[in-house]
Amino acid sequence: MISVIRRIRDWDLHRRRFVSEGLSVGLVPTMGALHGGHLALVRAARRDNDIVVVSIFVNPTQFNDPADLKRYPKSWDRDRAVAEGAGADFIFSPAGEDMYPDGYAYRVSESRRSKMMEGEHRPGHFDGVLTVVLKLLNIIRPARAYFGEKDYQQLRLIQGMVQALFMDVEIIPVATVRESDGLALSSRNALLTGEGRSRAAAFPRYLREMSSADEARDRLVSEGFKVEYVEEIKGRRFGAVVVDEVRLIDNVPL
Ligand code: PAF
Numbered sequence: 444m445i446s447v448i449r450r451i452r453d454w455d456l457h458r459r460r461f462v463s464e465g466l467s468v469g470l471v472p473t474m475g476a477l478h479g480g481h482l483a484l485v486r487a488a489r490r491d492n493d494i495v496v497v498s499i500f501v502n503p504t505q506f507n508d509p510a511d512l513k514r515y516p517k518s519w520d521r522d523r524a525v526a527e528g529a530g531a532d533f534i535f536s537p538a539g540e541d542m543y544p545d546g547y548a549y550r551v552s553e554s555r556r557s558k559m560m561e562g563e564h565r566p567g568h569f570d571g572v573l574t575v576v577l578k579l580l581n582i583i584r585p586a587r588a589y590f591g592e593k594d595y596q597q598l599r600l601i602q603g604m605v606q607a608l609f610m611d612v613e614i615i616p617v618a619t620v621r622e623s624d625g626l627a628l629s630s631r632n633a634l635l636t637g638e639g640r641s642r643a644a645a646f647p648r649y650l651r652e653m654s655s656a657d658e659a660r661d662r663l664v665s666e667g668f669k670v671e672y673v674e675e676i677k678g679r680r681f682g683a684v685v686v687d688e689v690r691l692i693d694n695v696p697l
Pocket of ligand 1: 472473474502505533572575576594599
């Protein structure tokens with residue numbers, strides 16, 4: 444049965460035992476509302492490690508819009524069952540004040556890659572992400588941590604932080620999981636209405652099929668999407684759109 448850990452010091456007791464027994468720990472950081480994309484992360488962690496920890500913490504510092512934080516989907520009982528079903532051993536779900544005893548006075552800031560695309564449209568977002576991921580890695584101290592390629596900019600920034608700060612953890616990327624119509628699995632999909640959900644499938648299709656970023660942007664606009672950006676960087680096309688008042692991001696290799 445999966446164990447739920449709320450306090451950092453409780454995890455520490457387990458961690459010390461695992462270290463003394465030579466057991467490896469894999470971490471899957473999440474904000475809950477678990478879906479098939481998270482399952483792929485847990486399965487990869489299960490394959491590579493003796494112990495698998497799923498962290499569930501809706502991190503307030505990465506939400507630049509308080510309304511977005513308020514309506515972020517929460518499904519604790521289901522998440523617990525999903526994490527257990529996927530083979531996780533622990534859920535680490537700390538309280539906000541335990542994660543931010545300094546009130547977010549100390550934070551990690553990246554000055555280049557974090558300022559474009561998501562960073563440009565969500566100021567401060569990546570400071571919040573990098574700071575909480577650093578904290579989670581320092582608390583859990585896993586051998587490996589797993590991140591999905593759907594949040595590709597986030598993945599690259601975390602890899603960059605681990606390298607820049609000489610952190611002793613392996614960051615393992617996991618491929619985006621998609622619905623049969625191509626929509627990337629995301630906790631935010633649960634907020635779409637039926638109509639919005641059917642329209643949303645055009646987003647990854649145009650990102651993939653159009654011959655340029657401009658063409659993809661124009662096509663999305665003509666289909667009624669509010670487009671925040673479509674950009675190409677190093678052989679990948681990235682986009683963020685709003686459909687049905689729900690913000691979706693995705694990226695595809697070209
Ligand atoms: O990708 C997410 O769900 C979050 O950004 C993460 C990595 C769990 C940090 O809060």
